[in-house]
Amino acid sequence: MPNKLPIPRIQLGVYMTSGASCTAAVHTALSLGYRAIDSAAWYANEGDVGLGIQQFLASNASVTRKDIFFTTKLRSNTGYSATRAAIRESIRKSGLGWIDLYLLHSPYGGRAKRWDCWRAVQDAVRDGEVRSAGVSNFGVRHLQELMEDSAAAAAAAAAGKRDVPITVNQVEVHPFNTQSAITEFCQAHGIVVEAYAPLVRGMRMKHPTIVRIARECDVTPAQVLVRWGLQKGFVVLPKSVTMERIRENAQVSHFELSEGHMEELEALDEHLVTDWDPTDAE
Numbered sequence: 517m518p519n520k521l522p523i524p525r526i527q528l529g530v531y532m533t534s535g536a537s538c539t540a541a542v543h544t545a546l547s548l549g550y551r552a553i554d555s556a557a558w559y560a561n562e563g564d565v566g567l568g569i570q571q572f573l574a575s576n577a578s579v580t581r582k583d584i585f586f587t588t589k590l591r592s593n594t595g596y597s598a599t600r601a602a603i604r605e606s607i608r609k610s611g612l613g614w615i616d617l618y619l620l621h622s623p624y625g626g627r628a629k630r631w632d633c634w635r636a637v638q639d640a641v642r643d644g645e646v647r648s649a650g651v652s653n654f655g656v657r658h659l660q661e662l663m664e665d666s667a668a669a670a671a672a673a674a675a676g677k678r679d680v681p682i683t684v685n686q687v688e689v690h691p692f693n694t695q696s697a698i699t700e701f702c703q704a705h706g707i708v709v710e711a712y713a714p715l716v717r718g719m720r721m722k723h724p725t726i727v728r729i730a731r732e733c734d735v736t737p738a739q740v741l742v743r744w745g746l747q748k749g750f751v752v753l754p755k756s757v758t759m760e761r762i763r764e765n766a767q768v769s770h771f772e773l774s775e776g777h778m779e780e781l782e783a784l785d786e787h788l789v790t791d792w793d794p795t796d797a798e
């Protein structure tokens with residue numbers, strides 16, 4: 517099913533930042549033209565993100581809440597009621613009225629729990645609390661199972677009740693961990709790939725291939741990494757709390773990586789996991 521989700525291609529990541537510096541980073545990013553922020557209940561910063569968005573909106577009459585894309589995620593797959601409650605709590609904490617994209621943060625818990633939580637997210641979409649729904653850290657099998665369970669439930673339901681599509685799978689993706697089996701499956705099924713840790717968490721900024729390509733394109737290593745993700749067709753979520761870096765990470769439309777550069781970058785894959793990798797969980 518083709519995916520029609522209008523989703524900003526570069527979004528500010530806010531993992532490992534909270535309090536005033538998170539609020540300031542969100543405000544800075546919005547001032548620089550970002551229109552999307554990727555938060556999570558786990559990051560304990562939904563309120564800080566919401567505050568940054570609200571402060572920005574209060575001082576920019578030409579931008580409204582509808583212009584901002586707020587993503588947050590379910591902390592753990594505990595069940596239907598807990599998920600409904602978690603969604604309402606995320607909305608309350610953010611103060612933003614609704615969530616633009618809500619993700620199951622991981623596949624942990626097993627197939628039955630994933631389905632229970634997904635039903636809750638579907639109902640939150642139908643009730644207008646959530647605008648679009650997706651998953652994170654799902655492997656191909658998790659996606660297939662959820663699609664099967666969704667289709668079966670929709671077929672068994674009263675006429676007219678359609679399943680809510682999986683719009684996004686957010687996974688760790690960068691040249692050092694291309695996750696090509698997952699990304700190809702997603703792209704073949706109209707699921708947007710959101711690339712997290714797109715800057716490899718800063719771990720490969722001095723890699724000789726990255727440095728050389730950056731020099732050849734007259735850009736920075738971070739811009740090479742962001743550009744690679746965009747040219748692969750992904751949504752990219754670079755995180756920074758520094759104004760200059762927030763600006764730099766989004767200034768990538770003035771150059772293009774050649775096919776040769778893309779191939780060289782692809783060849784760097786070493787399945788580098790910078791944080792966690794639940795994509796093969798039960």
Ligand SMILES: NC(=O)c1ccc[n+]([C@@H]2O[C@H](COP(=O)([O-])OP(=O)(O)OC[C@H]3O[C@@H](n4cnc5c(N)ncnc54)[C@H](OP(=O)(O)O)[C@@H]3O)[C@@H](O)[C@H]2O)c1
Nearest residue numbers: 529530531712713714715716717718738754755756757761
């Ligand atoms: N779904 C999940 O399980 C999951 C997991 C991890 C991440 N995420 C999401 O993806 C986002 C991005 O991932 P991430 O935060 O792990 O890592 P990342 O964006 O790959 O890297 C962030 C690191 O790079 C530094 N940095 C930023 N811009 C830079 C630049 N231009 N030059 C040099 N260094 C730069 C940042 O430092 P400063 O902040 O000091 O600039 C920070 O240390 C997260 O914030 C979160 O929203 C999701």
